[in-house]
Amino acid sequence: MDHVSVRMTVNGVLVERQVPARTSLADFVRDELGLTGTHLGCEHGVCGACAVLVDGSSVRSCLMLAAQASGAEVTTVEGLPHSGRTARLRDAMSRHHGLQCGFCTSGFLITATELLTDADAVEAPDEGTVREVLSGNVCRCTGYQGIVRAVLEVAGGGATAPSGGEPAARGGGPGAAATAGQQR
Amino acid sequence: MSGSDTSWLGQSLPRHEDQRLLTGRGRFLADTARGCVHACFVRSTQAHARVRSVKTGSAAALPGVLAVLTAEDLGLDGAHLPMLHEPHPGFAEVTRFAMSDPRLPILASVRVHYVGQPIAVVVAESRHVAEDAAELVEVEYETLPPVLDPTAALAPDAPTLHAHLPTNEAARIEVGFGDVDEARRAAAVTVSDTLRIGRHGAVPLECRGVVARVDDRRDRVEVWTSTQIPHLVQQALCRVTGWARDEVRVAVPDVGGGFGTKANVYAEEVVVPVAARKLGRDIAWVEDRQEYLMSAAQGRDQVHHATLAVDANGRVLSWEDDFVVDVGASSLWTAGIIANTAIHLMGPYRVPAMRVTGRAAYTNKTIVAQYRGAGRPEACFALERCLDAAARRLGMSPEEIRRVNLLTADDLPYPRPIPYRDGVPISYDGRDYRACFDSCLEMLPRTVCDELRENYPEHDLGYGVATYMEATGRGPYETGRVRLLPSGRFEVATGAASAGQGHETTFAQVAADALRVSPDRIRVGNGDTDPVTYGVGTFASRSAVLAGSAVHLAATRLADRACGYAAMLLDTDAAGVVLGAGGFRADDGRVVDWTDLAAAFGPGGRLEGQPSLDELAQFRPQTVTWTMGVHAVVVGVHRDTGLTSVLRYAVAHEGGAEINPRIVEGQVIGGVAQGIGGALLEEFRYSPEGQPTSTTFADYLLPGMCEVPQIAVKHLYVPTAGNPIGVRGAGESGAIAAYAAIAAAVDDAVGGGDWRVTSVPIAPEQVRAAIARRSAAVAS
Ligand code: FES
Numbered sequence: 017m018d019h020v021s022v023r024m025t026v027n028g029v030l031v032e033r034q035v036p037a038r039t040s041l042a043d044f045v046r047d048e049l050g051l052t053g054t055h056l057g058c059e060h061g062v063c064g065a066c067a068v069l070v071d072g073s074s075v076r077s078c079l080m081l082a083a084q085a086s087g088a089e090v091t092t093v094e095g096l097p098h099s100g101r102t103a104r105l106r107d108a109m110s111r112h113h114g115l116q117c118g119f120c121t122s123g124f125l126i127t128a129t130e131l132l133t134d135a136d137a138v139e140a141p142d143e144g145t146v147r148e149v150l151s152g153n154v155c156r157c158t159g160y161q162g163i164v165r166a167v168l169e170v171a172g173g174g175a176t177a178p179s180g181g182e183p184a185a186r187g188g189g190p191g192a193a194a195t196a197g198q199q200r
Numbered sequence: 201m202s203g204s205d206t207s208w209l210g211q212s213l214p215r216h217e218d219q220r221l222l223t224g225r226g227r228f229l230a231d232t233a234r235g236c237v238h239a240c241f242v243r244s245t246q247a248h249a250r251v252r253s254v255k256t257g258s259a260a261a262l263p264g265v266l267a268v269l270t271a272e273d274l275g276l277d278g279a280h281l282p283m284l285h286e287p288h289p290g291f292a293e294v295t296r297f298a299m300s301d302p303r304l305p306i307l308a309s310v311r312v313h314y315v316g317q318p319i320a321v322v323v324a325e326s327r328h329v330a331e332d333a334a335e336l337v338e339v340e341y342e343t344l345p346p347v348l349d350p351t352a353a354l355a356p357d358a359p360t361l362h363a364h365l366p367t368n369e370a371a372r373i374e375v376g377f378g379d380v381d382e383a384r385r386a387a388a389v390t391v392s393d394t395l396r397i398g399r400h401g402a403v404p405l406e407c408r409g410v411v412a413r414v415d416d417r418r419d420r421v422e423v424w425t426s427t428q429i430p431h432l433v434q435q436a437l438c439r440v441t442g443w444a445r446d447e448v449r450v451a452v453p454d455v456g457g458g459f460g461t462k463a464n465v466y467a468e469e470v471v472v473p474v475a476a477r478k479l480g481r482d483i484a485w486v487e488d489r490q491e492y493l494m495s496a497a498q499g500r501d502q503v504h505h506a507t508l509a510v511d512a513n514g515r516v517l518s519w520e521d522d523f524v525v526d527v528g529a530s531s532l533w534t535a536g537i538i539a540n541t542a543i544h545l546m547g548p549y550r551v552p553a554m555r556v557t558g559r560a561a562y563t564n565k566t567i568v569a570q571y572r573g574a575g576r577p578e579a580c581f582a583l584e585r586c587l588d589a590a591a592r593r594l595g596m597s598p599e600e601i602r603r604v605n606l607l608t609a610d611d612l613p614y615p616r617p618i619p620y621r622d623g624v625p626i627s628y629d630g631r632d633y634r635a636c637f638d639s640c641l642e643m644l645p646r647t648v649c650d651e652l653r654e655n656y657p658e659h660d661l662g663y664g665v666a667t668y669m670e671a672t673g674r675g676p677y678e679t680g681r682v683r684l685l686p687s688g689r690f691e692v693a694t695g696a697a698s699a700g701q702g703h704e705t706t707f708a709q710v711a712a713d714a715l716r717v718s719p720d721r722i723r724v725g726n727g728d729t730d731p732v733t734y735g736v737g738t739f740a741s742r743s744a745v746l747a748g749s750a751v752h753l754a755a756t757r758l759a760d761r762a763c764g765y766a767a768m769l770l771d772t773d774a775a776g777v778v779l780g781a782g783g784f785r786a787d788d789g790r791v792v793d794w795t796d797l798a799a800a801f802g803p804g805g806r807l808e809g810q811p812s813l814d815e816l817a818q819f820r821p822q823t824v825t826w827t828m829g830v831h832a833v834v835v836g837v838h839r840d841t842g843l844t845s846v847l848r849y850a851v852a853h854e855g856g857a858e859i860n861p862r863i864v865e866g867q868v869i870g871g872v873a874q875g876i877g878g879a880l881l882e883e884f885r886y887s888p889e890g891q892p893t894s895t896t897f898a899d900y901l902l903p904g905m906c907e908v909p910q911i912a913v914k915h916l917y918v919p920t921a922g923n924p925i926g927v928r929g930a931g932e933s934g935a936i937a938a939y940a941a942i943a944a945a946v947d948d949a950v951g952g953g954d955w956r957v958t959s960v961p962i963a964p965e966q967v968r969a970a971i972a973r974r975s976a977a978v979a980s
């Protein structure tokens with residue numbers, strides 16, 4: 017089988033390995049480096065559980081070959097900082113019960129970190145924006161409520177849309193984007 | 201945190217499991233596979249066929265392949281898994297319950313019954329090699345016509361799918377009381393409908409997986425499996441192989457969601473350990489998504505023919521239903537599903553006469569297990585849809601017809617003239633179901649629809665309500681174990697494995713409450729047959745009720761015995777020792793704490809050689825406890841696409857005491873999200889040849905962030921006397937009424953005339969047709 021040499025920085029550590037050419041970035045960090053916090057929920061690019069940051073942008077590591085990330089700076093959930101916004105996000109996720117089984121959690125942390133640190137992003141995203149940005153990540157357990165609340169809290173954005181009686185602001189809230197999602 | 205005199209029950213403590221899960225240090229099945237060789241299953245590519253031959257030669261010759269094994273090679277020829285549930289004989293007699301055992305082979309060698317059925321297993325040095333080799337195994341089939349429709353499967357002339365059975369009937373049940381025919385004669389309105397709930401299922405984000413490690417020192421095999429029921433896996437494995445219980449340990453790592461699909465015993469859970477023992481190698485099987493969507497147990501898939509008769513005031517006079525469940529090629533849970541469906545058809549209403557017949561049928565679709573609700577959502581859909589239809593005919597509102605029929609404080613507790621599955625006569629042990637209904641409507645009244653309308657100019661808005669009953673906390677028993685560790689901390693174990701329900705947190709709270717210590721001194725292991733020899737597992741909304749109660753009993757007993765030891769250390773009488781937050785206190789104020797006690801068991805300590813503080817307790821409930829609830833929803837139906845968006849959602853439920861309210865709320869909300877998926881998106885589809893076509897997440901659609909709105913939950917606190925901690929189950933309740941509520945709201949948005957939602961997932965093209973008909977009617 018064809019092997020290739022890959023060399024990249026993962027969570028601040030330079031690593032170099034010979035791997036079969038078809039090794040995905042996900043398998044590389046999990047099997048070669050033992051960083052099993054990156055999870056595989058579908059291996060076909062839909063669920064987002066495998067998200068990692070490559071040079072600061074979130075990618076689905078199941079769809080990327082390790083060789084394609086050669087030379088890059090990769091951050092997995094294990095490498096996310098333990099201070100600042102990410103720490104606050106973890107804390108908020110726990111307080112708002114943004115996780116149950118925790119299988120999707122790494123992917124959400126990666127995607128949300130990207131949102132929270134994106135210089136071009138709106139200052140304080142509203143619920144609609146947060147939902148749209150995170151809509152590529154699937155959670156089967158929580159119904160998303162706690163995740164949305166946690167991200168909004170850390171982003172300093174507005175309160176979440178009402179669930180019961182009060183009407184939402186025009187265009188906001190989950191309903192507006194829902195139809196697009198259904199056509200996925 | 202220090203000990204406290206306030207109760208640890210009822211507090212929304214942060215979850216102990218979060219810390220590791222938020223830092224990527226969870227240990228899920230695939231994360232434990234290091235050092236293993238890999239298994240890949242050769243699966244049937246045909247829905248129904250005779251197997252002429254299985255040729256493994258070229259696969260076995262591939263470099264890196266250790267073995268290619270069929271049933272015969274593994275000594276599993278003709279072996280099948282045992283059924284996982286049989287109702288109490290008393291229940292079976294009254295309901296004329298009967299079922300058949302499909303005896304689906306663990307590895308097929310003669311005939312295949314669904315696409316995805318395992319035929320052989322390849323073991324290789326890497327997963328890639330195992331997969332490549334599996335493709336080289338040549339299976340020669342003689343195709344047989346597939347049977348895909350459950351009603352056709354039950355027809356007298358249908359070809360029988362399981363050779364040892366006379367028909368395709370998997371089970372039958374009859375439940376009834378009152379004189380239905382007589383009651384119906386007095387009806388002002390009678391509505392009849394055929395209602396379908398499509399085939400969908402749990403689809404946890406983590407697929408299945410098994411790691412089997414051979415422990416030669418102890419002459420046993422350790423099986424790590426992503427399951428909700430380790431003890432039932434162990435039992436089935438021993439039954440099939442003849443191994444003694446102590447030759448097998450079954451343990452559960454972190455589990456990435458279960459929802460019933462993992463409360464099942466699978467062929468793979470037998471094959472991997474048997475192969476590991478045969479080859480003397482540690483073997484991992486990690487399922488991929490396509491494999492899961494083809495071969496893991498699915499759910500629902502029912503058709504109901506229902507007739508409801510009401511008087512001029514909307515009062516229910518009689519209720520009839522004849523339903524068919526499609527259990528696919530096999531289900532080890534057929535009895536539970538069909539009985540649940542039949543019983544829950546009564547709903548939280550005054551129903552004076554009922555006649556229900558149900559049958560389950562084998563087809564050539566994938567196997568079935570219980571999926572969150574397990575028959576209850578289907579029953580709820582049938583009854584609630586008929587109530588809506590009757591209300592419309594009478595010109596009443598859906599709210600009014602429910603208020604007329606809901607049980608109130610005057611009716612409850614409400615005995616029913618039939619037994620539950622455990623043989624005990626049913627009695628709803630609630631407080632006031634109509635009050636619960638009203639409190640849900642208060643949270644989300646119909647008027648919200650009008651208020652929202654201008655925000656959604658492209659949508660038609662509609663409002664729906666539905667109610668449900670849920671029997672929770674089914675027996676027979678669960679085990680809890682609490683032991684004092686040398687440090688003065690504690691370890692808790694139960695038979696109920698966690699798949700995300702937060703057991704490490706809630707069971708610690710229960711134990712902490714009885715031991716009068718802070719929960720952070722308590723560690724809770726996940727399901728494991730080592731610390732707890734006998735257990736049942738996590739399903740049927742039973743863990744908090746049964747395992748929670750068992751932990752409470754064990755911890756209480758441990759505290760009692762500890763008082764005796766504390767008295768020895770304090771040189772006083774046990775009667776004079778009181779356990780409080782600070783420790784054990786004698787009359788004269790002297791105190792020893794748990795750490796002193798633990799240390800005293802050490803060499804030379806005053807308790808050296810005494811029986812250790814280690815308590816095991818079994819909790820056996822007398823019968824189930826009932827949770828009732830109400831869902832209200834506002835949907836928007838897009839006029840052009842016919843797609844439905846859920847805009848507002850509220851749930852009120854009569855739950856019991858809560859161990860951790862946020863966790864209960866999370867269960868309800870998560871259940872609603874899955875209900876939304878089942879009502880609008882999710883379906884396992886099959887081609888006319890029986891090929892599954894929903895085998896990726898592009899075809900099997902899970903609800904995403906934009907499909908699930910914020911969900912308001914109101915918990916009405918109605919503790920039950922049925923268990924020592926007063927809790928009622930809530931794990932499934934969120935999913936149950938979502939189908940009916942959403943269907944009602946879609947009707948309200950675009951119905952009118954004759955059309956109404958009778959089938960889920962709701963097909964956008966049907967909705968579009970209804971919108972077109974309505975516009976045509978308006979125009980003419
Ligand atoms: S595993 Fe990569 S997107 Fe699902």
Ligand code: FES
Pocket residue numbers: 114115116117118119120121154155156157158405456457700
């Ligand atoms: S917490 Fe289980 S999938 Fe999100």
